[in-house]
Amino acid sequence: MHTIKLTPEQLEEFGAEMDTIRRRIVADLGEADADYIRKIVKYQRGFEVAGRTMFYLPPLWPAAVAALSVSKILDNMEIGHNVMHGQYDWMGDPGLNSRMYEWDNVCPSDQWKYSHNYIHHTFTNILGKDRDIGYGILRMDEDQPWHPYYLGNPLYAFALMVFFEWGVALHDLEVENLVAGRRTFADNKPLHRGIMRKVKRQALKDYLLFPALTGPLFPLTFAGNATANLVRNIWAFNIIFCGHFPTGVATFSIEETEGESRGQWYYRQLLGSANITGSRLFHVMSGNLSHQIEHHLFPDIPARRYPEIAKDVRRICEKYDLPYNTGPLHRQLGSVFGKIVKLALPGRPGRKTAKPDRVPDSAVAA
Amino acid sequence: MSIAGTLLRSRAVALASPHGVDRYLELVNPMWAAHEVRARLVEIHHEVDVPGEPPVATLTFQPTNTWRGHRPGQYVQLSVDLPGARRLTRCFTLSSAGSRPGDRFTVTMRANPDGEVSRFLVEQAAVGQVVHLSQAAGDFVLPEAVPEHIVFITGGSGITPAMAMLRSLLLRTHRGRVTFVHYARSPEHQIFRAELEEISTTGYGVDLHLVYPEQGGRNFSPMELERIVPNFRDVDTWLCGPAGLVEAVRPAYEADGPNDRLRVEYFKPPRASGTAGGRLAFDRSGIEAENSGESILEQAEAAGLKPTFGCRMGICFSCTATKTEGTVRNVLTGETSDRPDEQIRICVSSPEGDCAIDL
Structure with missing residues (x-):
């Protein structure tokens, strides 16, 4: 668990500095942000149409899979995740509105918004509240008590990676709480219908209609669509796991976060997240979740602003001598x-390194 | 496009799940749509341009073929992307005589200083501008069987729906009588003035009364109306104007109780004259204020909140919010309601005593 290093006065000042960044960016939102997201949408639709079309020409199969994978990654991350956070609600465009947007993923958007926007973003890294710590199936924090079940930690992580969109869809059913008797089957009943409807639509499109439209190429198209979904699953899993689980990221207890101030909330978001350095293209393909720290500080600010915000956040971190966890993807x-491997075994291996790492500035990309 | 249109509206759209086929079509051409309605501005005609006064213009739109047409007197919700990439929605009355599916139509609007959408469309928009529309809506229309004698009483911009109806009557070669009483500030402010005068002098049976109370014309009185239209209470009447006019005319018709000959549309909603007192709480933002008796939308704005709104007159439902507790009064109908967790239109609801809104 974490002990707060700042005094209450410092925390308040720290929170006020974060609020200042927020106000500055919100006041500056406009055409450039709108043009950007519309351009990304255009690319996504373009890649999607190109991918679906190239399945008619068997030699282009790898290109078709690549295009469709890019389309699904953009749809899920830079568009879906960010639009559903309400980052573009200020535009008033129903096509880019958090209440209306539905993504190309088996998890229904309304259920995802509850578990992600509300539970995960409000209670980030509070063990016992944030169900994204291990997603109810993994041991991702040394304070989660060990159980022989966790010997399978790497295996479960691999399965979650391969079936990531399904894991996200089933996340809301809280299967671990069902098994533990803290949740009843009846609690889940209202969720089943939404999930089934979405699963049917997604499966109908990717595994029946589009393959059928290519006639004799049905098996190839079917395999191509499945591969694109798999590529998206692997990519999303990897980016997202780098957001909160690298060494040095702090977790918090329910007791220490009770009645926390705005400054404390910012502090927890900052220390509970980690960034990934990389090129501009890499940031776009990760939905700018490579700037997980800035995303957690300002979840409803358009993600394309995170790189510019990062400069101020790093300056503030230096001022208060706070760690800023970042590094290249590998x-x-x-x-x-x-x-994942260490925590499969009993004990608290993380204890010696519980102090967050300082990462040298040179590790940060421009 | 009709075969393609049928196909695009069929179950084949499962292919475009989850975004829907319109999200793809719009990228190719904004005028292609399977469900949504959009329109391109094809002509701007300035009606009134008095220096120092807000200009009035009639805009002609070519809609997508998803437009189902309109009946004269109806309105449409129009959204446009303003500079700064903010899309705003407002309601406007259709001023043309009626349109069939896919037909062009006109909208006449005054560019009010605080009307961001009307100002943009009248003063800045160029031919070619694409706007987003709802289908036409509203019950302030002529019945299928047009009565023999019709009275229109209008004030200010409230003339627009009546004008649409009048144009439609002329197109349909209505053989009966039409009495048109309109109140405006001055002849210079009079929209459709030339057209109205032409209509009244060419023997269509339109008895036109343009009244300018600020220049000595008499304000509405039942006696005056009785002089022009004997037994007016038994004549089908369409009344549209600001609250002052509606509040003067309605009692004249309803002296002997409710009168279904009179159809009313407020051009602007009446000032909320709710009872002040008690506390108005905005749950989500944690702000509380003295209840001033104004509409909840106005009070929310006064408290520094920025709730979504559209028409500000109770027709478009853009501002719908949840009232968690307390009693509210609908300023249009006077009805009060005290149900908890009720969806209300905050632009036409004022609190009666303590009230809490999820804003």
């Missing part, structure tokens, strides 16, 4: 997979 991933 290092963050290595750290996450190390943790």
Whole structure:
């Protein structure tokens, strides 16, 4: 667990500085942000149509899968995730509105918004409240008590990666609480219908209609669509696991976060998240979730602003001597997979390194 | 496009799930749509341009073929992307005589200083501008069987729906009588003035009365109306104007109780004259204020909140919010309601005593 390093006065000042960044960006939102997201939507639809079309030409199968994968990744991350956070609600465009948007994913958007926007973003990294710590199936924090079940930690993580969109869809059913008797089957009943409807639509489109439209190429198109969904699952899983699980990211207890102030909330978001460095294209393909820290500080600000916000956040971190967890993808991933393996075994291996790492400035991309 | 249209509206759209086929079509051409209605501005005609006064213009739109047409007197919700990438929606009355599916229609609007949408369309928009529309709506229309004698009483911009009806009557070669009483500030402010005068002098049976109370014309009185239209209470009447006019005319018709000959549309809603007193709480933002008796929308704005709104007159439902507790009064109908967790239109609801809104 984490002990807060700032005094209450410092925390208040720290919170006020974050609020200032927020106000500055919100006041500046306009055409450039609208043009950007509309351009991304155009690319996404373009890749999707190109991918679906290229399935008619068997030699282009790999290109078709690539295009469709890119389309699904953009749809889920830079568009879906961010639009459903309400980042573009200020535009008043129903096509980019958090209440209306539905993504190309088996998890129904309204259920995702509850578990993600509300539960995960409000109670980030509070063990016992944030169900994104291990998603109810993994041991991702040394304070989660060990159980022989967790010997399968790497195996479960691999399965979650392959079936990530299904994991996200089933996340709301809280299967772990069902098994533990804290939740009843009846509690889940209202959710079943929404999930089934969405699953049917997604499956009908990807595994029946589009393959059927290619006639004799049905099996190839079917396999191509499945591959694109798989690629998206693997990519999304990896980016998202780098957001909160690399070594050095802090977790918090329910007791220490009771009645927390605005400043404390910002502090928890900052220390509970980690970034990934990379090129501009990499940031777009990750939905700018490579700036998980900035996303958690300002979840409803358009994600394309995170790189510019990051400069101020790093300056504030230096001022208060707070860690800013970032690194290239391979290092963050290595750290996450190390943790998955270590925590499969009993004990509290993280204890010695519980102090968040300082990452040298040189590790940060421009 | 009709075969393609049928196909695009069929079950084949499962292919476009979850975004829907319109999200793809609009990227190719904004005038292609399977469900949504959009329109391109094809002509701007300035009706009134008095220096120092808000200009009035009639805009002609070519809608997508998803437009189902309109009956004269109806209105449409129009959304437009304003500079700064903010899309706003407002309601406007259709001023043309009626349109069939896919037909062009006109909208006449005054560019009020605080009307962001009307100002943009009248002063800045260029031919080619694409806007987003609802289907036409509203019950302030002529019946299928047109009565022999019709009275229109209108004030200010409230003339627009009556004008649409009058144009439609002329097109249909209505053989009966039409009495048109309109109140305006001055001849210079009079929209459709030339057209009205032409209509009244060409023997269509339209008895036109343009009244300018600020220039010595007499304000509405039942006696005056009785002089022009004997037994007016038994004549089908369409009344549209600001609250002052409606409040003067309605009692004249309803002296002997409710009168279904009179159809009313407020051009602007009456000032909420709710009872002040008690506390108005905005749950989500944690703000509380003294209840001033104004509409909840106005009080929310006064408290620094920015709730979504559209028509500000109780027709478009853009501002719908949940009232969690307390009693509210509908300023249009006077009805009160004290049900908890009720969906209310905050632009036409004022609190009666303590009240809490999820805003």
